[in-house]
Amino acid sequence: MYKITESENLLTVNKIIDLRSDTVTRPDIKMRQAMFEAEVGDDGYGEDPTVNRLENRAAQLFQKEAAIFLPSGLMGNLVSMIVHSKHRGSEVIVGSKSHILLWEQGGASQIGSLQLREVKNLPDGTFDILDLNEKLRPESPDPHEPYTSVVCIENTHNTCGGTVLPLKWIDELSNKLKKEKIPLHMDGARVFNAAVSLGVPVSRIVRDCDSVTFCLSKGLGSPIGAVLVGSKSFIQQARRTRKVLGGAMRQAGVIAAAGLYALENCVERLADDHRRAKSIACAIQEIASPNFTCNLNLVQSNMLIININVSKVNVSDFIQKLLLIDKNELLDSNLNKTHSTIVKVSQLSSDSVRIVLHKDISEQDVNIAIEKLKYVISRF
Ligand SMILES: Cc1ncc(COP(=O)(O)O)c(C=O)c1O
Structure with a gap:
């Protein structure tokens, strides 16, 4: 009381x-049981079977080559921005109401030596692709300009009130970025909400994204954790970056088990x-x-x-x-x-x-x- x-x-x-x-949910008894029974090992050696199962399951669900388990969604976004940026001082484009810009302490610049450049979010969480176009700076020989290393979108969009990005808009955006050879990252902290709302698998939503972070500790109800998915080489780099950020864990199967349970039981x-x-x-x-x-x-x-x-x-x-x-x-x-x-x-x-x-x-x-x-x- x-x-x-x-x-x-x-x-x-x-x-x-x-x-x-x-994020205020508490794990129920079945989730706790899964955590209690989790097989564990040292994930530093890649030997935690439950973490491995979670990463494989996430890669499969998102139809990407690989995945990595992280303590938080913020870390997933930060790792992605760092790995996508080959040069210090690169520019990361984000929405003006994005979580990355407003609520992640400027980690991209504070820790990643990157600068955030905003494009105005529309009320539904999208932005005008023409507006974005003016801000893209593909690698050019002009030494004055930073390069655009990645564009980040958020789905569902938190500050816009949980809006779901339309697939058509994501398709249009990703076509544009492919032509410019600029990667697309999705902060999909709540991408399963987007999938349920649209009635499509998450793999369709992220089909053309080069990387995606999703949270296990929001609507899915786990006590901790996020997963980042992408290509094999991207995730290999992400493992190095997670390590230097202090996000590598050991017998993390105890918490990965909650995540696995959530993926199997808490989406619908x-x-x-x-x-x-x-x-x-x-x-x-x-x-x-x-x-x-x-x-x-x-x-x-x-x-x-x-x-x-x-x-x-x-x-x-x-x-x-x-x-x-x-x-x-x-x-x-x-x-x-x-x-x-x-x-x-x-x-x-x-x-x-x-x-x-x-x-x-x-x-x-x-x-x-x-x-x-x-x-x-x-x-x-
Ligand atoms: C859209 C979005 N992205 C990222 C995060 C960060 O997740 P975490 O709290 O796990 O760092 C949040 C957290 O609320 C969020 O709403």
Whole structure:
């Protein structure tokens, strides 16, 4: 039980519905059992059978030659940018709202001696290929110019609210980059959400990507880990780079087992998260509040963004009210179900919050969260 103080009263919170991120899940008993039973060895010698199985399975699912297991998605992206860049000072092109640009501490420059150049993201997570074209700098003899070493795209797109990149756009982009001989990397932290949303295998989505990172510790529910896939020679280089970043592990089969379990058992259920994200978004739209809106067209996977009219509502005040239970709430007959429940959401920008569905949120939790959101919204 979790206690929270509100000015004059102290109310006991019996239930916390945590919608901040799909990274908050806890491994269930079957996943823990798989971890407990994992065969292990020293992965430094390539002798951890479970890690090897996970890497082979990932390569097979993505239809790439090889794969490497890493501690995090960030490390997968950083390793990729470094390996794709043959020259110090190369330029990596990323979307203006990409995780790599906004949330990875500038690792490309801090650690990789690379510079990030942004191309404006459109609301659906894509960007204008003509706009990109102006920014590409294939290897030229001009000593003033950095070379473009790789273009990175993100799928699903986190800051755009979990949007799924259209296959047609990826095809068009990859054709363009092939002509320029510039590699394409996908930050596919949630690429399985994209695959479930489109109803296609992940291998189709990444068909023309030279490298892809995906996370096991987001919607798939593992406690840790990401995998990077690509060609044999790319992954060989990635192993060297992972080592120097301190990401090489030893008996990592214990955590790889969770990843393998997730790949086999937790992909199909992502559809439930998508459906639930849509129900919350629809419920918010149904309130028809001028101060809280969701763009339903952009609710394409397990996330939704609530846009807030900041001339009327203070975003942190809204988040805070979801974390409190007031006396009126307990008296409201509609809210008996939400009795002593708080809902956690995260601030996405100065005028929006993000809600993320995941495996530890049930249908009943969704209904309760909707009631709580309705109640709090009605107070503004
Ligand atoms: C789109 C995207 N890429 C990469 C990452 C980084 O993953 P990790 O937290 O495993 O480093 C995240 C994490 O939230 C993400 O949302």
